[in-house]
Amino acid sequence: MLRLLAGEAARRFGARAAVDSGSLVLSFADLDRLSDGVAAGLAHQGVRMGDLVALALPDGPEFPICYLAAAKIGAITAGLRPDRPVPLSRFDPALVITAPGLLPPLPGLDVLTLPLGERPARGEPYGAPQEDPSRHEPYDIGRLRGLHRAERPPPPLPPDPWRPVAVVFTATSSGAPKGAVFSNRQLEAVRAHGAGVRWGTGDARLLSRPLGHLTFMTRLPVFLQTGRTAHVLLRWEPAAALRVLAEHRLSVLQGTPAQLAGLLDHENSRPGGRVELPHLRLVLSGGGPPADGLIRTLRERFGVPVCNRYLCTEAGLGLGTRPEDPPEDAEHTVGRPRDGVNLALRDPDGRALPPGEIGEVLLRSGAVTDGYYRDPGASAGIFTKDGFVRTGDTGYLDHAGRLSLVGRSSVDTQSRA
Structure with a gap:
């Protein structure tokens, strides 16, 4: 594949930066x-x-x-x-x-x-910017x-x-x-969800996670099909992230809640004031529940929609809010299942729970892992009999099918992706 x-x-995009x-x-x-x-x-x-x-x-x-x-x-x-x-x-x-x-x-x-x-000296990451960052060395x-x-x-x-x-x-x-x-x-399954039949429609992104993370490992097909440039930082730092966003006129800012909160703190303490990002149109928060008020603060600071993304590593695909959703969706929930994803909330006996009741969060889609590498015992423990993967999170659904997270279950699964 x-x-x-x-x-x-290579045939379609040639010299475009990958x-x-x-x-x-x-x-x-x-x-x-x-x-x-x-x-x-x-x-x-x-x-x-x-x-x-x-x-x-x-x-x-x-x-x-x-x-x-x-x-x-x-x-x-x-x-x-x-x-x-x-x-x-x-x-x-x-x-x-x-x-x-x-x-x-x-x-x-x-x-x-x-x-x-x-290895660079302490405090100096790989790929530190050159004096003229617009001039790149040929590979x-x-x-x-x-x-x-x-x-x-x-x-x-x-x-x-x-x-x-x-x-x-x-x-x-x-x-x-x-x-x-x-x-x-x-x-x-990830490619079909992220790219469908489209070629060459991907906007460049600054990756907030290491390349060994689920985000790149399973979404490389999307980057290839859409021709999306992956901007990488060898270490996430607010100043470096803002510089890449501004210099390359990126339209999407994505990061964990901690990264996004750190970026706001950096701007507030920056002597030169805020960095202007006129091309920004969307902020994506994923990798854990945001602190109270963070989503609203991000929306007010950047003047663009802010969306939540939620999944665990084993699930491959998960949930999210959409830019057109009411702002309070992202402030209080992690949204609804994405296309092709089934969500279930169940009690310890495996019974489905109605809206408002707290239970174990389960996900199922064509992107769910095959299991753990060379660990059949652990693999058996993360799946339900009907093919849902146990996320290790607990939460509840509201009347509109939106998921709110409340904590972790006793199931020994991976941390949120």
């Missing part, structure tokens, strides 16, 4: 071409269909190149996040691809370290040294909706890492 989408995106990290820009054409060479390199390294490839890389062009390359040969990509350490030996990856200084020694594992430069293929091969990749694999593509690690309440598995069929 990703191989076909990447090739078509990933912009501030100092490096990778076009759609180069993304497809370079991932072909890395796919050949992975095969040369002995990676085969069904093997796990772990990516411990800074957010930048190398992550999507390697992710696409693995998908092109039928391997599974696990994106590692700095905030959620994973004991890799337990998951037995065929290859770990990393950059200098990001991982401790991994005896017994095959590790390939890309020459991306030494240096030497950054893929030891992995890229100047030859054609292995031939395309036959279509298989059940072939695993991605593993997304999240932390549970017990702290034990689990990896939700997403196959071609889940990525297709």
